[in-house]
Amino acid sequence: MRKPAEPVRRRSYGPDADRALNLWVALARCAASVGRLSARDIQRYGLTPAQFAVLEALHHKGPMPLCSIGEKLLVTSGNITYVADQLERTGWLKRQRSTEDRRVIIARLTARGAALMERHFPDHAECMARVARTLSAREQADLARLLKKWGKASRPQG
DSSP, X not given: OOOOOOOOOOOOOOHHHHHHXXXXXXXXXXXXXHHHHHHHHHHTTTOOHHHHHHHHHHHHHOSEEHHHHHHHHTOOHHHHHXXXXXXXXXXXXXXXXXXXXXXXXXXXXXXXXXHHHHHHHHHHHHHHHHHHXXXXXHHHHHHHHHHHHHHHHHSXXX
């Protein structure tokens, strides 16, 4: 016969730490849920989230060095190179060396890639707007401001 499990005692690390830990868990769970929703939506277009993110950056910012895209998306240069390889093979992205600095590779959307984003990005934006409508416009603005504040304060110093 199995012995009944003992109830798990909730440990406290003090009110400030407990509140911070609960906040982090809530943020991580929310980001995971919204991320899954976004990934499912992006999959409808035959893209991975990483491919979509690169195309979106180029769609909204114009041609950029691959290293800048990696910094913007917080991914490694190796991952950006791999994604750029995939996007170039499909004809959605073109890479060329910078004329000012031959070490720099500039990525730009092809006409086909631009057409893909023109066609699909508005639908994706609406998908994200639908899920964000759980919060009022004011709550969305406040949350964005607070997350930026928290993110800036969390960056490593130096």
